[in-house]
Every structure is written in structure tokens, then in C-alpha cells.
Amino acid sequence: MLEKMIFGRYVPGNSFVHRLDPRSKLLFIFLFIIAVFLANNTMTYGLLLAFTLLVIFISRIRLYFLFNGLKPILFLIVFTLLMHFLFTKEGAVLLDLKIFKIYEEGVRQGIFISIRFLVLVLMTTVLTLTTSPISITDGMETLLNPLKRVKLPVHELALMMSIALRFIPTLMDETDKILKAQLARGSDLTSGTIKERIRAVVPLLVPLFVSAFKRAEDLAIAMEVRGYRGGEGRTRYRQLNWQGRDTLVIIIFIVLVAALFWLRGGS
Amino acid sequence: MDISLQQVGYSYAKGTPFEKRALFEVNASIESGSYTAVIGHTGSGKSTLLLHLNGLLKPTEGVVRIGNVSITADTKAKELKEIRRNVGIVFQFPEHQLFEETVEKDIMFGPMNFGVPAEEARQRAHELIKLLGLPEDVAQKSPFDLSGGQMRRVAIAGVLAFKPSILILDEPTAGLDPRGRKEIMELFNKLHKEEGLTTILVTHSMEDAAMYADQVLVMHEGRSVIVGTPEEVFADAERLKSFRLGLPRSVAFQRDFEKLIGRPLGRLALTEGQLASSIAAALKEEGER
Amino acid sequence: MKEILSLDHVSYTYESEDGESRKAIDDVSFTVWDGEWIAIVGHNGSGKSTLAKMMIGLLFPEEGSVNVFLEKLDAENIWDIRSRIGIVFQNPDNQFVGSTVQDDVAFALENNGVPFEQMVPRVHESLAQVNMAGFLDHEPHHLSGGQKQRVAIAGALAMQPKLLILDEATSMLDPQGRDEVIKVVDDLKRTTGLTVISITHDLEEVLLADKVIVMNDGKLMLTGKPEEIFAHGEELEAIGLDLPFASRLSRYLRQAGVEIQGEHTTEEELVNELWTSHFNK
Numbered sequence: 138m139l140e141k142m143i144f145g146r147y148v149p150g151n152s153f154v155h156r157l158d159p160r161s162k163l164l165f166i167f168l169f170i171i172a173v174f175l176a177n178n179t180m181t182y183g184l185l186l187a188f189t190l191l192v193i194f195i196s197r198i199r200l201y202f203l204f205n206g207l208k209p210i211l212f213l214i215v216f217t218l219l220m221h222f223l224f225t226k227e228g229a230v231l232l233d234l235k236i237f238k239i240y241e242e243g244v245r246q247g248i249f250i251s252i253r254f255l256v257l258v259l260m261t262t263v264l265t266l267t268t269s270p271i272s273i274t275d276g277m278e279t280l281l282n283p284l285k286r287v288k289l290p291v292h293e294l295a296l297m298m299s300i301a302l303r304f305i306p307t308l309m310d311e312t313d314k315i316l317k318a319q320l321a322r323g324s325d326l327t328s329g330t331i332k333e334r335i336r337a338v339v340p341l342l343v344p345l346f347v348s349a350f351k352r353a354e355d356l357a358i359a360m361e362v363r364g365y366r367g368g369e370g371r372t373r374y375r376q377l378n379w380q381g382r383d384t385l386v387i388i389i390f391i392v393l394v395a396a397l398f399w400l401r402g403g404s
Numbered sequence: 405m406d407i408s409l410q411q412v413g414y415s416y417a418k419g420t421p422f423e424k425r426a427l428f429e430v431n432a433s434i435e436s437g438s439y440t441a442v443i444g445h446t447g448s449g450k451s452t453l454l455l456h457l458n459g460l461l462k463p464t465e466g467v468v469r470i471g472n473v474s475i476t477a478d479t480k481a482k483e484l485k486e487i488r489r490n491v492g493i494v495f496q497f498p499e500h501q502l503f504e505e506t507v508e509k510d511i512m513f514g515p516m517n518f519g520v521p522a523e524e525a526r527q528r529a530h531e532l533i534k535l536l537g538l539p540e541d542v543a544q545k546s547p548f549d550l551s552g553g554q555m556r557r558v559a560i561a562g563v564l565a566f567k568p569s570i571l572i573l574d575e576p577t578a579g580l581d582p583r584g585r586k587e588i589m590e591l592f593n594k595l596h597k598e599e600g601l602t603t604i605l606v607t608h609s610m611e612d613a614a615m616y617a618d619q620v621l622v623m624h625e626g627r628s629v630i631v632g633t634p635e636e637v638f639a640d641a642e643r644l645k646s647f648r649l650g651l652p653r654s655v656a657f658q659r660d661f662e663k664l665i666g667r668p669l670g671r672l673a674l675t676e677g678q679l680a681s682s683i684a685a686a687l688k689e690e691g692e693r
Numbered sequence: 694m695k696e697i698l699s700l701d702h703v704s705y706t707y708e709s710e711d712g713e714s715r716k717a718i719d720d721v722s723f724t725v726w727d728g729e730w731i732a733i734v735g736h737n738g739s740g741k742s743t744l745a746k747m748m749i750g751l752l753f754p755e756e757g758s759v760n761v762f763l764e765k766l767d768a769e770n771i772w773d774i775r776s777r778i779g780i781v782f783q784n785p786d787n788q789f790v791g792s793t794v795q796d797d798v799a800f801a802l803e804n805n806g807v808p809f810e811q812m813v814p815r816v817h818e819s820l821a822q823v824n825m826a827g828f829l830d831h832e833p834h835h836l837s838g839g840q841k842q843r844v845a846i847a848g849a850l851a852m853q854p855k856l857l858i859l860d861e862a863t864s865m866l867d868p869q870g871r872d873e874v875i876k877v878v879d880d881l882k883r884t885t886g887l888t889v890i891s892i893t894h895d896l897e898e899v900l901l902a903d904k905v906i907v908m909n910d911g912k913l914m915l916t917g918k919p920e921e922i923f924a925h926g927e928e929l930e931a932i933g934l935d936l937p938f939a940s941r942l943s944r945y946l947r948q949a950g951v952e953i954q955g956e957h958t959t960e961e962e963l964v965n966e967l968w969t970s971h972f973n974k
Contacts, residue, residue, distance in 0.1 A: 270792070271792040271793070271796070299792055300790065302792060303789070303790075303791070303792045303832075303833065306832075306833075306834035307786055307833070307834060310834070311500075314495065314500065315500060315501055317455065317460050317495070318493070318495050318498065318500070318501035319501060320460060320488070321458055321460060321488055321491075321492070321493045321495075321563075322501070322513055322514040322517060322562060322563065322566070323485065323488055323489065323514055323517030323518045323566065324513075324517055325517070327481060339503065340501075340503045340513065343503035344500055344501055344502065344503050347502075347503075347548065348500060351787075352784075352786070352787045355782065355788065356787050356788065358751060358782070359782060359787065359788035359790065360790055360800075362749050362751070362775055362778075362780050363775075363800055363801040363804060363848065364772060364775055364776055364801050364804035364805050364852075365800075365804045366772065366804065370806045371803050371804055371806060372802070372803050372806050372807055372808060372809060372812070373809065374795070374796060374799035374802065374803055374809070374812050374816070375796070376809055445867070445869060446837060446867045446869060446870075551737065551738060552737060553737055578865065579864055579865055580737075581737045581894050581933060581934075582894055582933065582934055582935035583736055583933030583934075584736075584737070584933075608867050608868050650868075653938045653960070654938075654942075656960070657938070657942065657960050657963075657964070660960060661964060661967065664964055664967065664968055664972070665972075676941055676945050677945055679942065679945070680942060680945030680946045680948070680949045680951070681945075681949050683946060683951065683967070684946065684949035684950055684951050687951055687967075687971055690971065691971070
């Protein structure tokens with residue numbers, strides 16, 4: 138079940154989108170999320186949807202793979218849509234089914250909100266699918282660099298994040314091993330009252346914490362003997378490279394916003 | 405309790421794009437009271453195989469039979485707990501499973517889960533502390549205050565405490581120093597004999613397999629490729645080499661020595677003592693010639 | 694010969710939580726010369742890991758001094774000295790900092806402010822030295838233990854150290870991983886003349902060393918060439934150490950009445966000895 142879920146996963150590739158600098162992608166996504174709220178009529182929502190599909194096309198992610206992986210979220214979107222159909226009672230009646238009526242405004246708002254939600258989910262998924270977590274961390278660190286002036290520990294945050302990401306698979310394996318060991322000792326996580334089940338988690342959590350602390354201690358020593366003394370005076374192995382295509386992304390964004398303003402209904 | 409595996413296959417994440425096959429048509433039978441060593445290089449499927457022996461994994465194909473219970477892909481979780489009562493597993497680095505406030509409580513965890521009354525479980529814990537050569541006062545200490553070697557022993561006691569009739573050992577001595585290794589292996593051997601356990605040892609050590617086992621099962625790329633007595637399995641160096649496995653040192657030395665004298669020594673020497681007496685006998689014969 | 698590291702009457706006491714103090718290191722002195730391979734052996738708790746911590750300045754001795762590259766190790770010069778020593782620890786997972794192989798190898802370079810232009814070739818060269826050149830972008834959880842330890846060695850080599858310390862670096866590996874790591878270190882030592890201190894239980898590693906230091910209860914018990922050390926078979930076994938196969942077999946053979954001249958630590962030597970003393974008369 139969880140293996141099929143692709144939200145937040147990275148799939149290596151070599152498309153135009155894959156090769157973009159993480160900074161331009163992050164900047165774009167951040168601004169795009171704001172720009173989505175400019176849409177207010179059929180034309181503008183249509184434009185956003187078409188643009189998103191175009192980005193997916195360019196990133197060479199298979200639509201089937203994307204929608205299959207996002208099923209749980211799509212379910213949520215359909216649910217929102219239905220709620221609007223049922224509960225918004227404005228505008229002309231489109232369909233009278235005796236038990237309930239579907240109003241024009243309900244359909245309109247339902248579709249718009251669903252598109253907004255869908256577009257946001259698709260775009261952020263495209264970001265995480267095409268950018269490795271470590272590139273995202275690097276991009277964030279550089280983009281947030283100006284905030285060092287206001288004493289935000291940007292380097293430390295980025296390092297913490299990259300170490301956390303690096304240890305997720307290790308700790309998942311560890312959890313699986315400990316779980317198996319306790320099951321073999323007759324521990325039972327799947328039956329009993331809620332209180333019993335909570336107690337049954339202790340044999341899993343305690344060893345996991347003990348091992349995580351041990352790892353943290355070892356890691357701190359390993360970092361220290363390899364000369365780590367904080368961000369001061371460090372050079373970077375990962376170089377970010379802003380290129381023509383990244384500037385192009387920003388220009389595209391400006392054009393998109395201009396188009397949204399132009400097509401937007403006056404209100 | 406006899407164990408048999410018939411055409412056992414297993415795939416991780418079956419039915420998803422990430423499906424990965426780990427076992428293919430594994431066949432083996434392990435007699436009650438026998439000592440079986442499972443050998444194979446890393447990734448040969450031996451760890452996946454042992455998880456099948458107490459229902460931590462259910463085969464995606466074939467049948468695993470333990471005593472008179474059969475485990476197939478459709479076996480219900482409830483029936484598995486019954487099996488686990490009879491099968492103890494000492495995992496690699498078992499000290500990672502310790503969690504209780506005191507050593508005594510940690511050892512009691514298994515038996516209490518399987519319905520042993522607290523008093524009896526406590527008594528077993530104290531017996532095991534003694535059996536494993538731990539100091540008496542360790543019972544009320546936190547397992548996390550002990551040395552690495554002591555933690556390992558407490559964890560082993562935690563498995564022995566529910567008196568399994570089948571004991572599975574997955575590299576039980578990994579990371580210990582030579583003395584600790586020897587003591588632990590000898591202890592398991594003693595238990596095996598005295599308690600009539602069915603022991604299954606997963607190991608990288610050809611020497612341990614040769615010294616302790618009555619039967620050796622060789623795994624390679626998810627398949628059971630050889631099953632036989634240690635003498636049979638270690639007689640064929642070429643075949644083992646094709647599975648990226650070597651010979652026990654005593655057998656390798658025997659082969660070198662045979663080359664030197666230009667004739668075979670007769671039986672295969674599985675321990676250093678056996679090898680020394682074969683060599684001594686051969687040298688005596690040569691001297692008489 | 695140049696001195697690389699020396700311990701001069703070093704002692705260290707651990708205070709445990711219940712107030713007992715235990716001498717982890719008791720008046721230990723020895724010198725390591727340029728290009729040597731030293732094996733430090735001893736059972737768990739013999740003080741050998743405390744020694745490693747002192748050599749890299751994670752602990753400072755209470756008495757005596759630790760001198761690295763002829764400088765007394767202290768809080769002032771510690772970062773400079775660390776940048777010239779590589780150390781690989783026991784647990785392959787807990788010292789892998791980077792999210793990919795190349796990031797991890799570059800970690801010490803980044804910390805020491807090496808410019809980007811020099812980093813790239815150094816990362817590539819070090820990985821080639823440990824036979825991991827094809828794994829630049831691999832993530833740690835897709836590597837075997839032996840591969841991770843080789844990456845850790847590459848991470849140390851990237852700083853072009855004069856001294857490499859292996860603190861039980863092979864004890865958590867399977868035989869294949871252990872062989873890979875030992876081979877890499879052996880090759881390095883022969884091709885670059887790197888000085889190696891390996892703290893170990895593994896007899897293969899001990900036999901490769903030029904000099905062996907045996908620790909027991911915080912004291913230096915024996916020191917000498919491997920064959921000299923293993924001549925003290927019974928004393929070693931009494932403190933919980935193992936002997937090489939050839940030494941053990943020699944003993945069984947003598948018990949069975951076979952005459953064997955001298956001490957032999959490898960199978961090859963022992964077979965040759967059997968040949969010369971029994972057939973080649």
C-alpha cells in the first residue's frame with residue numbers, strides 16, 4: 138500500500154525539469170502556489186490546468202504512474218467536489234433529483250476548488266519526483282542564506298535535514314528488525330484493547346530510541362574527527378549552477394502571471 | 405519437532421512494481437533434534453529463509469511445515485503465534501531488542517507473552533542468568549548499563565526463557581571477541597545436546613558449520629543448492645567455490661597436505677584435532693615405508 | 694626513520710556511574726614509525742579502544758603524553774592534527790554522513806575548506822584507490838557493509854593523511870566485506886607507504902602487521918612481530934585471544950607426537966615445515 142504512494146518520492150531522470158537548478162524550481166513552486174490564487178474564472182483555471190499538464194509532459198513522468206501514485210489524494214479531491222455539489226445552494230438549479238438539487242454555483246465552485254487543489258498537488262509532486270531530497274536541501278540552504286543575517290541557523294538546519302533524510306532508510310530497516318525480534322518473542326501488536334496495544338509499542342520504541350541515540354553519538358564523533366566545526370570556513374562540494382534554462386523558468390512564470398491577470402474576471 | 409520446506413518461494417512487495425524475489429523453490433527437511441547449519445554468502449537468501457521458520461514471513465509459494473502445522477500464503481496471523489512459542493530466534497546483534505528497565509524483566513518478556521505465570525518466568529530468568537555466566541546481581545540492573553558481551557547474553561536468555569524446542573541462531577557471535585565467540589558457541593552446543601533442541605545456525609563461518617552441524621544447507625541466489633552432511637558438502641571445494649564459499653580451514657589444510665604426500669588422507673577432517681591425528685597417522689605410515 | 698606517533702607513559706581512568714573508577718590505560722608507552730603497520734589486539738575492555746580515542750584527541754591522557762607527528766596533542770593543535778589522520782570506526786552505518794558516496798568522501802574536504810576545484814579530483818582519486826569509483830551517486834542503504842567501510846577509508850584518504858587508524862573497522866562485516874577492506878588497506882600500504890594502526894580481533898589483520906601490541910587490562914602486555922607474539926600461545930589464550938589456525942594446529946600436531954621446528958603462523962609455512970622435516974631428509 139505505502140509502496141505505491143509516490144507523494145514525496147524522488148525518481149531519477151534526465152528531462153528538462155530534472156536538470157533545472159533546485160533554486161529555480163523551489164522559487165517557481167513557491168511563487169506558483171501564490172499565483173494559483175489569482176485564478177477566478179474558467180479561462181484562468183483552464184490555463185493553470187493546461188500549464189500543469191504541460192509541465193508534467195516536459196518532465197516525462199508517466200501520467201498513469203502519477204495518478205496511480207496519488208490515488209489517496211485524488212480521492213480527497215473527488216470528495217471535496219461532491220461536498221460542493223451537495224451543499225452549495227446558489228445559482229440556478231442544474232439538476233433536480235427530488236431528494237436533492239444540484240446548483241450551478243456548487244458545480245462551478247466545486248470544480249474550481251478541485252482544480253486548485255489538484256494543480257498544487259501535481260506541481261509539488263513534480264518537484265519532489267524530479268529533484269533529489271539532497272538537492273532540495275541545497276537549494277533551500279542557498280535560498281535562505283540571506284536569513285543568516287537575522288541569526289537563522291541556515292547551515293545547521295540544512296545539515297540536520299540532510300542527515301535526517303540519509304538516516305530514514307536506516308531507521309526503517311532497524312524498526313523492521315526490532316519488530317520481527319519482538320514478534321518472535323511473542324509480542325503482539327495486532328490484537329487486544331487500545332491500552333494493551335499502546336503498551337505493546339514500548340518494546341519497539343525503546344530499542345529504536347536507544348539505537349538512534351547511539352547512532353547520533355557515533356555520528357557526532359565521526360563528524361568531529363573528520364574536522365566538522367560548524368558552517369564557518371566550510372567549502373561546498375555540491376555546486377549549484379544557475380543556467381539559461383533557470384532564467385527561462387522565471388520568465389515563463391512572469392508570462393504566466395501576466396496571462397492570469399489579463400484573463401482574470403474583474404470582481 | 406520436524407521442519408520441512410516444500411517448493412518454498414518468497415517475493416518482497418509482491419504485486420507492486422517494486423517486487424523483488426528472494427527465494428525460489430527451496431526444499432529442505434530438518435529432523436527433530438538435529439543441528440543444521442545454513443551457509444551462503446550475503447544476499448543468498450539465508451536470512452529470508454530463517455524468517456519463514458517461525459512465521460515472521462509467510463511463503464508466497466509452497467509450504468513450510470513445522471511439527472504438524474503448515475504455513476502457506478493463506479495462514480492466519482493467530483496460528484502463527486502458536487508456532488512462535490515453539491521456535492526461538494536469536495537474531496544478529498540480538499542486544500538491539502532489549503528494552504525493559506531491568507535484565508530480569510527483559511528476560512521475562514517472552515515467557516509472559518506466551519502465557520507463562522510471572523513467578524515461573526522470574527525463576528527461569530534467574531536460572532538463565534546463571535546458565536549464561538552472568539553475575540547474579542545483574543538481574544536488577546538496567547540492561548543498558550551492561551557491557552556489549554553481557555547485553556548479548558541477556559538477549560539470548562530472553563529467547564531461551566520461553567523454552568523453544570527449535571532454536572534458530574542468526575550469526576549469534578557477530579562482533580564478539582574470540583573468547584566470547586567460543587563461549588557462546590559452546591553454550592549453544594551444550595544446550596542442543598542436553599535439552600534435545602533442534603538447532604539451526606545461520607553462519608558465515610565454515611569452521612562452525614563443520615564443527616557443530618550434522619547437516620549443512622547451502623543457499624545461493626535464493627535457492628537451496630546443496631543439502632548434506634558436513635563431510636559431503638565440504639568434500640566438493642569446486643562446487644562451493646562456484647557459490648562463492650570457501651572450505652573450513654582444517655579441510656583446506658588437509659587438501660594442501662594431501663598434495664604434499666601425493667595421496668588422500670581418507671576421511672575429511674572437520675576439526676583441528678581430527679586433522680592433527682590424521683596427519684600424525686599419515687606421517688607415521690610414511691616413516692615406516 | 695621518522696616518528697609518526699608515540700605514547701609516553703600514558704594513563705587514563707574512567708569514572709563509572711556508581712563511583713567506581715577503573716584504570717582503562719595504565720602506563721602505556723610505544724612508538725609508531727613512518728610506513729609501519731601496527732596491530733593492537735586485546736579482548737573487549739582491554740583498553741584498546743580508549744587508545745584509539747586518545748590518538749585522535751577525543752580523550753586526553755591524565756598522565757603522560759600522546760605525540761602525533763612529533764607534536765604533543767593538545768586542545769590547540771587538535772584540529773590541525775586531525776586533518777592529517779584518517780580514522781575508520783566499527784559501525785559502517787554510523788559514520789556515513791553524506792547522502793551519497795561522493796558527498797561522504799567530500800565531507801572532510803568541505804570541513805577543512807578545500808576549494809571546489811581540488812575537491813572533485815581528490816574525491817574521484819580516493820574512490821578509485823578503494824575500488825569504489827563506479828559508486829559516486831550510490832546511497833548508503835544500497836551499499837554492503839564492506840562497501841561502506843571502503844567509502845569511509847576513501848573519505849579519510851581524500852585528506853591525504855600520513856596515518857590511518859582502523860578502530861575495529863572490520864568487526865561488523867561478513868567475511869567477504871572483511872577481505873575487501875583488508876585487501877584495500879594492504880594495497881594502499883604497499884603502494885603509498887601509508888602508516889596504519891589497526892585495532893582488531895581479526896587474525897588476518899594481525900598477521901599482516903609489522904608489529905603487534907597486545908593489551909590486557911589497560912596494560913601493554915606484549916609487543917613484537919606477529920610470529921614472536923604468537924609464540925606466546927598459552928598466555929594469549931589465557932587473556933581471551935585467539936591464535937592463528939597454523940599455531941593451533943601445530944599444537945595439536947605436537948600433542949599427537951609430530952615433531953615441528955619453530956613457530957609457524959600461516960598454513961603455507963606449516964605445510965613447508967612438515968615437508969622439510971619429514972620428507973626432505
